[in-house]
Amino acid sequence: MSNDHGHHHKQSFISKYVFSMDHKMISKQFLITGIVMGVIGVAMSILFRLQLAWPDTSFPILNWLFGDKWAPDGRLDSGFYMGLVTIHGTIMVFYVLTAGLSGTFSNLLIPLQVGARDMASPFMNMLSYWFFFLSSVVLMSSMFVETGPASGGWTVYPPLSALAKAMPGSGTGMTLWLIAIILFIVSALLGGINYIATVLNMRTKGMSMNRLPLTIWAFLLTAILGLLSFPVLLGGGLLLMFDRLAGTSFYLSDIYLSGIGALEQSGGSPILYQHLFWFLGHPEVYIIIMPALGITSEVIAVNSRKPIFGYTAMIISLIGISVLSFLVWGHHMFITGMSPLLGTLFLIMTLIIAVPSAVKTFNYLATLWRGSIRFTNGMMFAIGLVSLFITGGLTGIFLGNAALDISLHDTYFVVAHFHLVMGSSAIFGMMAGIYHWYPRMFGRMMNKTLGYVHFWLTFLAAYMVFFPMHFQGLAGVPRRYYTFDILPEFAPWLDVNVFITLAAILGGIAQLVFLYNFFSSIFFGEKSVQNPWGANTLEWTAPVEHIHGNWPGEIPTVYRWPYDYSRPDSDSDFIPQNVPDEGAVEEVHYAPQTPSAPEHEDVPERVMFLGLLKNWFGFKNA
Amino acid sequence: MSSNAVNTLPTWAGGRSPFRVSYGKFMMWIFLLSDAFTFSSLLVGYGAVRFSFPEPVLEEISFGTNLHEKYHDGFVEMLQAKGVFSESHWPSPDLVFNHFPFLHGLHLPLLFVSLMTFILIFSSVTMVLAVEAGQRMQQKKVALYMFYTILGGLAFLGCQAWEWTQFITEGATLNSNPWGPVPFAALFFIVTGFHGFHVFSGVVLNAVIFTNVLKGTYEKRGHYEMVEKTGLYWHFVDLVWVFVFTFFYLI
Numbered sequence: 001m002s003n004d005h006g007h008h009h010k011q012s013f014i015s016k017y018v019f020s021m022d023h024k025m026i027s028k029q030f031l032i033t034g035i036v037m038g039v040i041g042v043a044m045s046i047l048f049r050l051q052l053a054w055p056d057t058s059f060p061i062l063n064w065l066f067g068d069k070w071a072p073d074g075r076l077d078s079g080f081y082m083g084l085v086t087i088h089g090t091i092m093v094f095y096v097l098t099a100g101l102s103g104t105f106s107n108l109l110i111p112l113q114v115g116a117r118d119m120a121s122p123f124m125n126m127l128s129y130w131f132f133f134l135s136s137v138v139l140m141s142s143m144f145v146e147t148g149p150a151s152g153g154w155t156v157y158p159p160l161s162a163l164a165k166a167m168p169g170s171g172t173g174m175t176l177w178l179i180a181i182i183l184f185i186v187s188a189l190l191g192g193i194n195y196i197a198t199v200l201n202m203r204t205k206g207m208s209m210n211r212l213p214l215t216i217w218a219f220l221l222t223a224i225l226g227l228l229s230f231p232v233l234l235g236g237g238l239l240l241m242f243d244r245l246a247g248t249s250f251y252l253s254d255i256y257l258s259g260i261g262a263l264e265q266s267g268g269s270p271i272l273y274q275h276l277f278w279f280l281g282h283p284e285v286y287i288i289i290m291p292a293l294g295i296t297s298e299v300i301a302v303n304s305r306k307p308i309f310g311y312t313a314m315i316i317s318l319i320g321i322s323v324l325s326f327l328v329w330g331h332h333m334f335i336t337g338m339s340p341l342l343g344t345l346f347l348i349m350t351l352i353i354a355v356p357s358a359v360k361t362f363n364y365l366a367t368l369w370r371g372s373i374r375f376t377n378g379m380m381f382a383i384g385l386v387s388l389f390i391t392g393g394l395t396g397i398f399l400g401n402a403a404l405d406i407s408l409h410d411t412y413f414v415v416a417h418f419h420l421v422m423g424s425s426a427i428f429g430m431m432a433g434i435y436h437w438y439p440r441m442f443g444r445m446m447n448k449t450l451g452y453v454h455f456w457l458t459f460l461a462a463y464m465v466f467f468p469m470h471f472q473g474l475a476g477v478p479r480r481y482y483t484f485d486i487l488p489e490f491a492p493w494l495d496v497n498v499f500i501t502l503a504a505i506l507g508g509i510a511q512l513v514f515l516y517n518f519f520s521s522i523f524f525g526e527k528s529v530q531n532p533w534g535a536n537t538l539e540w541t542a543p544v545e546h547i548h549g550n551w552p553g554e555i556p557t558v559y560r561w562p563y564d565y566s567r568p569d570s571d572s573d574f575i576p577q578n579v580p581d582e583g584a585v586e587e588v589h590y591a592p593q594t595p596s597a598p599e600h601e602d603v604p605e606r607v608m609f610l611g612l613l614k615n616w617f618g619f620k621n622a
Numbered sequence: 623m624s625s626n627a628v629n630t631l632p633t634w635a636g637g638r639s640p641f642r643v644s645y646g647k648f649m650m651w652i653f654l655l656s657d658a659f660t661f662s663s664l665l666v667g668y669g670a671v672r673f674s675f676p677e678p679v680l681e682e683i684s685f686g687t688n689l690h691e692k693y694h695d696g697f698v699e700m701l702q703a704k705g706v707f708s709e710s711h712w713p714s715p716d717l718v719f720n721h722f723p724f725l726h727g728l729h730l731p732l733l734f735v736s737l738m739t740f741i742l743i744f745s746s747v748t749m750v751l752a753v754e755a756g757q758r759m760q761q762k763k764v765a766l767y768m769f770y771t772i773l774g775g776l777a778f779l780g781c782q783a784w785e786w787t788q789f790i791t792e793g794a795t796l797n798s799n800p801w802g803p804v805p806f807a808a809l810f811f812i813v814t815g816f817h818g819f820h821v822f823s824g825v826v827l828n829a830v831i832f833t834n835v836l837k838g839t840y841e842k843r844g845h846y847e848m849v850e851k852t853g854l855y856w857h858f859v860d861l862v863w864v865f866v867f868t869f870f871y872l873i
Binding site: 114115120121124189192193194196197198200201202203204205206207208209211227228229230231232233234235236238239242246247248249250266267268269272275276279557558 | 631632634635636637639640641643644645646648649652653655656657659660661662663664666667670671674796797803804805808809812816
């Protein structure tokens with residue numbers, strides 16, 4: 001087992017920094033790659049926002065960046081505009097907020113917070129990162145092919161994605177997009193299998209499921225969601241690949257395209273793709289937001305110096321969100337001609353998700369209530385998440401309504417909704433995590449003043465960018481349009497677009513502050529003490545140096561839950577999980593000795609399987 | 623720490639595996655769960671396309687009829703002319719999967735695929751025997767049963783190759799289908815192909831484990847857990863075939 005890390009190897013540069021199998025290094029690799037992809041994604045959004053705000057103005061920078069083909073005279077080509085929108089969405093959803101967020105913090109925190117020497121399989125963990133890296137490279141290379149990147153929107157609906165000749169962006173760029181996503185899915189599965197196995201199988205002594213920090217619960221459920229939903233996109237993507245490359249027609253019905261004539265391919269259904277896509281796509285938004293919510297739970301509890309309010313309710317609501325997230329994908333497809341009965345079912349399920357989400361936000365607020373709040377940078381971002389999550393969540397109730405969605409579908413209202421509820425708030429969760437665990441990663445503190453500047457600029461920019469979009473959407477302004485010249489009804493919104501673009505540029509500048517702070521603090525930041533925030537969880541008991549196996553001696557044993565803050569019976573305002581609980585009644589029940597024993601699998605299958613069932617249903621000793 | 627002590631810890635309290643399995647075997651279970659979803663997505667896709675077509679038109683032909691003599695190899699054309707095979711109807715599997723090697727021209731619906739299914743299920747049985755022998759640490763028996771399992775897997779792949787060849791010579795490709803709607807053939811090739819790829823991977827895995835068994839790797843290690851892990855995978859591939867068989871050949 002990977003527990004046996006008795007001896008130290010002298011590591012070469014390659015095995016320490018490149019093909020590292022150490023979860024702490026892999027988490028940094030995910031983070032840095034995520035940040036690089038994030039910079040690209042945000043920059044793209046600013047570039048295409050220039051077009052929306054000043055459609056007739058020439059920007060030499062665009063010409064300089066994209067050349068005469070994609071930005072003749074400094075104006076974005078309309079096809080390339082769609083490409084930028086598509087790749088922006090893909091990068092932010094998958095590469096930054098799935099791999100960058102989950103990959104970073106699951107890798108860093110799971111072994112450290114559950115008390116394991118490393119991930120269950122460090123080798124698969126390394127593969128997971130390198131598949132992700134390869135996938136990023138393939139995706140970015142699609143920007144450089146002759147026909148441009150995929151440009152059918154990040155959901156790549158057929159027929160634009162299935163017919164290579166439908167438009168320039170449906171060509172090689174689209175094929176590369178699919179290859180990138182398939183590599184990404186492999187990475188996500190390798191990672192997810194590891195996270196689940198580590199959390200369930202490798203907790204240290206005393207770390208029962210009801211002593212797990214909420215971060216770990218969130219990462220566990222996120223991994224389960226990914227494990228069950230990504231394969232469906234894999235199947236869907238496989239069929240799409242055949243439609244593109246081998247002339248099948250799974251997603252193509254009898255259609256005519258101008259200039260191409262009647263298709264030879266027919267007999268399939270584009271709606272089938274949408275079902276397969278959104279069966280991943282909806283859980284995917286929870287894959288994005290749940291780690292952020294877990295991080296927020298931890299950061300808010302630590303910095304309020306109070307136990308998290310409703311620990312069990314938090315877990316149950318996470319489980320509720322996870323289960324419901326598989327039953328609501330149809331709310332992305334209300335306008336596909338879905339039967340009203342089915343639409344109503346999806347509607348009801350969607351609105352029920354508001355309940356666990358509300359439980360979580362109220363619990364955050366109740367944790368803050370009368371706490372001794374310390375406004376650290378991480379805490380600011382965590383509170384920012386709560387704010388954005390509420391604002392964005394409320395419009396989810398509008399959009400979940402089938403009747404309202406018919407008029408709001410594909411307008412800026414939708415853009416506003418998901419950018420607030422899962423885009424910005426997940427970014428805020430990620431930032432909270434970075435500021436909070438930075439000392440754990442690098443042994444140094446980030447500059448607090450710059451952190452405040454970063455927070456306030458980002459927070460204001462997020463609202464200034466996305467809040468006006470609600471009104472645009474309600475007025476019917478459609479998303480993904482290159483220009484509104486031919487639609488005079490939308491002319492009044494041009495001024496608003498200028499405002500939004502200026503705010504987006506402000507938000508982009510704010511991220512430069514963060515980048516400077518992040519990278520300079522690695523080398524010049526103030527040295528951190530072992531446990532700078534006075535937190536209870538196990539990661540603060542391990543040395544910051546990258547030692548193989550996390551703890552030099554024995555792994556600490558856990559005696560209490562992670563939220564013993566400000567206990568009236570204690571002098572210290574926090575009691576780490578590894579401090580023995582002298583007052584508590586030892587509630588460990590030792591199971592009676594069963595005849596089967598060794599840990600290795602010489603137990604017959606039959607005994608194992610039945611034993612498992614008996615354990616689960618409580619008949620162990622019957 | 624001694625493993626005896628570990629297993630007396632409370633199930634979920636940490637410090638031990640709550641399922642009393644090693645992380646490697648647990649990961650195999652989790653992987654199989656996610657792989658089940660991949661197959662589900664393909665089968666759901668199949669269902670969606672399949673049931674957007676009307677039910678097949680049936681044609682009673684008694685088992686064992688010599689189609690070669692009766693129709694002079696014009697069987698498919700005859701059914702096309704009769705409207706049994708048409709673009710608008712999903713074909714009846716009985717009329718498509720009716721060949722058997724060396725019995726050219728006889729109408730033997732589903733006989734060959736039944737043989738394939740039998741081979742695969744039998745190879746699962748030998749896999750169980752290998753796992754069982756592994757628990758008893760009987761190296762020679764493990765090797766023997768692993769060998770049978772590999773043989774079964776190869777036989778299945780061979781059958782699949784023959785069936786595909788038969789299909790292709792009759793004119794089925796990813797975008798043409800003599801028996802009716804094009805997606806029928808495309809889905810057949812992709813789903814059985816994806817399954818066949820899994821069988822192939824399984825055979826490769828089994829072969830690796832088999833050589834390790836021969837080398838005595840697991841004898842030295844003191845347990846045959848690797849055999850159990852590939853065994854889990856092999857049974858899963860078998861189970862998936864049962865679904866593929868049901869959806870493509872029986873319904």
